[in-house]
Amino acid sequence: MKKLLAEFFGTFWLVFGGCGSAIFAAGIPDLGIGFAGVALAFGLTVLTMAYAVGHISGGHFNPAVSFGLWAGGRFPAKELVPYILAQTIGAIGAGIALYFIASGNSNFAIDNTQAGAFASNGYGHFSPMGYSLEAAFATEFLLTMFFLLIILGATDKFANGKFAGLAIGLGLTLIHLISIPITNTSVNPARSTSQALIAMGEPLLQLWMFWLAPILGAIAAGYIYKTLLQEDSLKNL
Incomplete structure (x- = not known):
C-alpha cells in the first residue's frame, strides 16, 4: 500500500506541477513562463518526487515507465495493474484539483x-503547431523510448544512483523542450488521461494515441537496454 500511495502522490505532483504551470503561468503577458518554463516545471516535479518517494515505490509516476521497467526485467508483471491504477487516479485527482482552482477565476x-485545452495533448488540428498523427506518434514513441533508456541507465546497479533523479528530471525537461509544440508533450498516459477527462471532446477522442505510443516506446526501450546495453556492461567487468 505504501508503494501505491507513493505512486499516487508522485503522479499527482507531476500533473499538478507540470500541467498547473501550463494552465496558470505559461501565457501571462510579459510575465508568463512560456514553453521553457513548463518544460522545467515537469522536470522539477519528477526530480523532486524521485528523491521524496522514489525509495518507496521506485518513482515511476507514469504507466509507460512501469511497462518499460517490466520489459527491462526491473519490475514484476503482477504489480503493473496496481501501479497503473494508482498513477492514473493520482493524475485524475490532480486534474480535478486544477479545475477547481482554475474555476475560481471568473x-x-x-x-x-x-489545441492544448486545459493542457491536454493532441495531434492534427489539436497539435499546438498542427503536426500530423504520424508525426505525433513517432514523437511520443521515440521520446518515451529515450526517457526509459535514461531511467534504466541512470538506475542501473553500475551507475551512480545518487544522481539518478537529476538525470531523469533533466531528461524529462529536454523531452518537453522538444515536443510541447508537437503534441503538448505526453510521454505519460496518466498525465494525458487526467487532462482529457476534464477537457472532454476531441482531446478525449485522441487519448488512445497517448496511451499506445508511449507504452510501445517504453517497452522497446526495456528490451533494447536489457539485450543490447546491460549485457555489454556486465561483459566489461
Whole structure:
C-alpha cells in the first residue's frame, strides 16, 4: 500500500506541477513562463518526487515507465495493474484539483475546440503547431523510448544512483523542450488521461494515441537496454 500511495502522490505532483504551470503561468503577458518554463516545471516535479518517494515505490509516476521497467526485467508483471491504477487516479485527482482552482477565476473557460485545452495533448488540428498523427506518434514513441533508456541507465546497479533523479528530471525537461509544440508533450498516459477527462471532446477522442505510443516506446526501450546495453556492461567487468 505504501508503494501505491507513493505512486499516487508522485503522479499527482507531476500533473499538478507540470500541467498547473501550463494552465496558470505559461501565457501571462510579459510575465508568463512560456514553453521553457513548463518544460522545467515537469522536470522539477519528477526530480523532486524521485528523491521524496522514489525509495518507496521506485518513482515511476507514469504507466509507460512501469511497462518499460517490466520489459527491462526491473519490475514484476503482477504489480503493473496496481501501479497503473494508482498513477492514473493520482493524475485524475490532480486534474480535478486544477479545475477547481482554475474555476475560481471568473474568466476561466475550457475551449475544447482549441489545441492544448486545459493542457491536454493532441495531434492534427489539436497539435499546438498542427503536426500530423504520424508525426505525433513517432514523437511520443521515440521520446518515451529515450526517457526509459535514461531511467534504466541512470538506475542501473553500475551507475551512480545518487544522481539518478537529476538525470531523469533533466531528461524529462529536454523531452518537453522538444515536443510541447508537437503534441503538448505526453510521454505519460496518466498525465494525458487526467487532462482529457476534464477537457472532454476531441482531446478525449485522441487519448488512445497517448496511451499506445508511449507504452510501445517504453517497452522497446526495456528490451533494447536489457539485450543490447546491460549485457555489454556486465561483459566489461
